[in-house]
Amino acid sequence: MTTAATTHGQTHPISLYLKIWGLLFVLSTLSYLVDYFHFHGLLRWGLIVTFMLLKAGLIVAVFMHMAWERLALVYAILVPPLALMVLVGLMWAEADYTFLTRLFFFR
Amino acid sequence: MSAVALPSSDDVTPPAHSAPAGLRGLVSDWSSDKEAFHVAWGKAMMWIFLLSDTFIFGSFLTGYMTVRASTTVPWPNPSEVFALHVGGSNVPLLLIAIMTFVLISSSGTMAMAVNFAYRGDRFNAAALMFVTAAFGEMFVFMQAFEWSKLILHEGVRPWGNPMGAAQFGSTFFMITGFHGLHVTAGVIYLIVVATRLLRGKYEKKGYQIVEIAGLYWHFVDLVWVFIFAFFYLW
Numbered sequence: 001m002t003t004a005a006t007t008h009g010q011t012h013p014i015s016l017y018l019k020i021w022g023l024l025f026v027l028s029t030l031s032y033l034v035d036y037f038h039f040h041g042l043l044r045w046g047l048i049v050t051f052m053l054l055k056a057g058l059i060v061a062v063f064m065h066m067a068w069e070r071l072a073l074v075y076a077i078l079v080p081p082l083a084l085m086v087l088v089g090l091m092w093a094e095a096d097y098t099f100l101t102r103l104f105f106f107r
Numbered sequence: 108m109s110a111v112a113l114p115s116s117d118d119v120t121p122p123a124h125s126a127p128a129g130l131r132g133l134v135s136d137w138s139s140d141k142e143a144f145h146v147a148w149g150k151a152m153m154w155i156f157l158l159s160d161t162f163i164f165g166s167f168l169t170g171y172m173t174v175r176a177s178t179t180v181p182w183p184n185p186s187e188v189f190a191l192h193v194g195g196s197n198v199p200l201l202l203i204a205i206m207t208f209v210l211i212s213s214s215g216t217m218a219m220a221v222n223f224a225y226r227g228d229r230f231n232a233a234a235l236m237f238v239t240a241a242f243g244e245m246f247v248f249m250q251a252f253e254w255s256k257l258i259l260h261e262g263v264r265p266w267g268n269p270m271g272a273a274q275f276g277s278t279f280f281m282i283t284g285f286h287g288l289h290v291t292a293g294v295i296y297l298i299v300v301a302t303r304l305l306r307g308k309y310e311k312k313g314y315q316i317v318e319i320a321g322l323y324w325h326f327v328d329l330v331w332v333f334i335f336a337f338f339y340l341w
Contacts (some may be wrong), residue, residue: 002261009220010221010222010225010318011225011226012214012222014219014222017215017218018215021211021212021214021215021218022213022245024207024214024215026213027157027213028204028207028208028211028335031202031336031340032204032207034340035186035199035339035340036199036200037119037131038186045183045341048334048336048340048341051336052332052333052335054334055332056329056332058327059214059236059325059328059332060325060329062218063217063321063325063328064321064322064325064326065303065318065331067113070144070145072144072145073144073146073151073154074144074156076144076155076158076160076257077154077155080158080162081158081161081162081165084161084162084166084169085167087165087166088169088172091169091170091172091173092172092173092176094173094177095133095172095173095175095176095177096176098173098177098179099176099178099179100179102177102178102179102181104135107177
C-alpha cells in the first residue's frame with residue numbers, strides 16, 4: 001500500500017475532489033438550462049458541446065488522475081480516440097448523401 | 108521517476124544464447140522486461156479496456172448521428188419525450204437531469220473512496236464505494252422507470268414510435284441500454300471490490316485496485332456526459 005502511494009502519489013486533498021464535484025454540478029445545471037430556456041441553433045449546440053467537453057475534461061483530468069499521469073500513458077489513451085473524428089466526418093458525409101437521396105426518391 | 112531506467116538499455120548486442128527460441132523467444136522478444144507505462148499492470152490494462160470501450164460507445168454515437176442526420180422524418184423532441192409531469196405542468200428532461208446529478212455524485216464519492224484508499228483508510232474507502240454502488244443502483248432504477256414509461260405509455264419501440272422517426276427507439280434503447288449494462292456491471296464490480304477490501308484481501312497487494320475500479324466507474328459517468336449532450340439535449 002505504501003509502495004503504491006509513494007510511486008504514484010495520487011493523494012490529493014479531499015477539497016480538490018469536492019471542488020470538482022461542485023463544478024460538475026454547476027456545469028450539468030448549465031447544460032440543463034440550455035434545454036430549459038429553449039436556446040436554439042448555433043448558440044445551443046455551442047453551449048452543449050462546450051459544457052460537455054468541460055465536464056469530460058474535469059472527469060478525465062482530476063477524477064481519473066490523467067493530469068498527474070506520465071505522458072506515455074496520457075498519449076496512449078487520449079490520442080487514439082481522435083480517430084473517431086475521422087469516422088464522424090465520413091459518416092456525416094454519408095448521412096448527408098443518404099438524406100439527399102431520400103429527398104429525391106422517397107418523398 | 109528518472110531512476111526507473113530500463114535494465115537492458117545499455118546492452119546493445121545481447122549474447123545470442125540469452126534469447127530463447129520458439130514461442131518462449133517470441134514472448135521474451137515482445138516483452139523483454141520493458142515497461143512502457145510505469146503504473147500497475149492492472150491499471151494500464153483497465154485504461155486500455157476503457158480505450159476499447161470508448162470506441163464502442165463512439166461507434167454507437169456515430170451510428171446514432173448517421174441515422175438521425177439521414178432521416179427525412181422529423182426526430183422526436185427529446186425535451187418533450189423525456190418530460191415529467193410535475194404539479195400540473197411538464198418539466199422537460201427532469202428525470203434525466205436527476206439521473207445526471209446522481210451519477211455525478213457517485214463519481215464524487217468514488218473519487219473520495221480512491222483518496223481514502225491511498226491514505227490507507229480501507230474502512231472509509233469501502234464505505235464510500237458502497238455509497239457509490241448505491242447511487243449507481245439508483246441510476247439503474249430510474250433508467251428502468253424511464254424505459255417502462257417510454258415503452259408502456261409513449262409506445263416507443265425499437266422499430267417505431269408515434270412521435271416521429273422510427274430510428275429514435277432503436278438508437279435510444281441500444282445506447283442507453285448498453286450504458287445501463289455498464290452501470291449494472293460497475294455496481295457489481297464495486298460491491299465485490301469493496302467487500303474484499305473490508306475482508307483485508309488487498310493488504311499485501313496494495314489498494315491500487317480501488318483506483319482501478321474507480322477508473323471504470325468514472326468512465327461510466329464520462330460516457331453519460333456524452334449521451335446526455337448528444338441524445339437528450341441535442
